[in-house]
Amino acid sequence: MEDAGGRYIEAAKATFPARPPSRRPEDRDRLRQRRRLPGGARGAVGTWRRRGAVGVEPDGFNINRGCGSTVPEFLCGEVRRHGAHLGLALDGDADRLVLSDEHGNLIDGDQILALIARSWSESGRLKGDGIVATVMSNLGLERFLAARGLGLHRTAVGDRYVVEKMRADGFNVGGEQSGHMILSDYATTGDGLLAACRCWRCWSKTAAPPARSASCSRRCRKTLRSVPFYGKWPLEAPPLRAAIVAAERRWRAPAAC
Numbered sequence: 001m002e003d004a005g006g007r008y009i010e011a012a013k014a015t016f017p018a019r020p021p022s023r024r025p026e027d028r029d030r031l032r033q034r035r036r037l038p039g040g041a042r043g044a045v046g047t048w049r050r051r052g053a054v055g056v057e058p059d060g061f062n063i064n065r066g067c068g069s070t071v072p073e074f075l076c077g078e079v080r081r082h083g084a085h086l087g088l089a090l091d092g093d094a095d096r097l098v099l100s101d102e103h104g105n106l107i108d109g110d111q112i113l114a115l116i117a118r119s120w121s122e123s124g125r126l127k128g129d130g131i132v133a134t135v136m137s138n139l140g141l142e143r144f145l146a147a148r149g150l151g152l153h154r155t156a157v158g159d160r161y162v163v164e165k166m167r168a169d170g171f172n173v174g175g176e177q178s179g180h181m182i183l184s185d186y187a188t189t190g191d192g193l194l195a196a197c198r199c200w201r202c203w204s205k206t207a208a209p210p211a212r213s214a215s216c217s218r219r220c221r222k223t224l225r226s227v228p229f230y231g232k233w234p235l236e237a238p239p240l241r242a243a244i245v246a247a248e249r250r251w252r253a254p255a256a257c
Contacts, residue, residue, distance in 0.1 A: 015186050016197045036200070037084035037100075039075040041068025043092030045193075054078050055089075063092040069179045069192070072098050072106050080104035086203070086210050090192035095159075096179035097192035099199065101210035109179040110141040112199060114217035116183070117173055119202040121150060125172075125185075132165045132174035132182075134158070139251060144217040159190050220251065 001007070038053040040046060042065060046058040055067030055074065067074040069091040079087035079100040087100030099107035113131055120126040130151030133141065142152040153169070155161040159180040166174045166184055175181040181195035182188075203213060231237060235244075 011186075012193050012197055015194055016201055035082070035084045035086075037075070037079055037082055037087045038196075039067060039078065039087060039089040040094070041065075041070065041090060041092040043068070044094040045090055068092060069096045069098045072100065076100045076104040076106055086200075088196045088199075090196075091179070094192045095190040097181055097195045097199075098179045099210065099214075101214055103211055105211065105214075107210065107214045109175050109177045109181065110138045110219070111214045111217045112179070112181060112195065113137075113173065113175050114141055114144050115202050115213055116181075116195075116198055117145060117150060118148065119205065120173060121148060126150070127173075128153075128169060128171040130171065132162050132169075132171050134162065134176050136177050138177065138219045138222060140217055140219040143220075163189070 038045070038048055040048055040053060040056040041063060042055060042058040043063040045053070046056050048056045064070050067089075069089045072089055075087045075089040075098075078084075079102070085102045087104075089098050089100070090096060096109075097112065098109065099112065101107055110133070113133060117126060117131050128151075129149070130145065130153055132153045132155060134157045135154050136157055137152065137154065145152050153165060153171070155165045157176070159176060159182060162174040162176065162180070163182055166172070166182060172184045173182070174184075175190070175195075179192070180190040181192070181198075182190050183194060183198060186194050186198075203210065206213065227234075229237070234240060
């Protein structure tokens with residue numbers, strides 16, 4: 001396909017309005033003053049180096065090395081160093097997105113899902129009265145959605161399972177805590193740039209800084225631990241089933257976060 005890159009850019013631009021949603025001059029000026037710092041992973045978005053981005057010096061061997069959404073600490077530090085209002089980090093093939101707020105704090109995939117779900121629900125665009133995520137998503141996201149009458153439908157880990165659930169039950173927002181965002185109104189797979197456009201679109205509707213917008217979805221404490229098991233189906237073992245039920249009862253209590 002000739003000019004595939006140019007066609008993709010135009011498709012991405014089409015997801016964002018040509019002008020801010022507000023016609024008030026002070027709102028337009030506020031949006032223009034917000035500085036974004038894009039960050040790649042020395043991979044698919046390597047051409048961003050002409051646009052003031054960081055982590056965009058690919059040499060064919062350094063993809064995902066020390067930057068991008070898999071190493072978000074790099075972008076968070078660069079946001080603090082440059083005094084940016086928002087940082088956007090993609091991974092090597094640019095299908096994942098995580099953000100940094102103006103203080104250099106990480107905004108992960110769960111918080112991005114919360115931001116988009118709230119905005120789309122308020123505008124009547126959210127299908128299925130909920131979103132799709134995996135079993136790895138934080139309980140804080142589930143509570144955030146439930147408080148707004150929205151559901152969180154969980155799948156096995158992997159964006160392919162998220163997409164399958166979305167197609168089967170008619171959802172148009174899904175993703176993973178790691179940053180895969182599937183917005184089926186615009187694409188059939190995860191796309192970090194499209195997700196970044198939607199985040200900027202949601203943020204452009206409000207004067208709240210990213211830190212305040214991200215704090216609306218409060219993360220709960222979570223621990224991952226590997227436990228050796230020598231049976232066939234560990235999750236069906238009676239002692240473990242009892243422990244899961246007790247833990248779910250305890251962590252779903254309001255004081256858990």
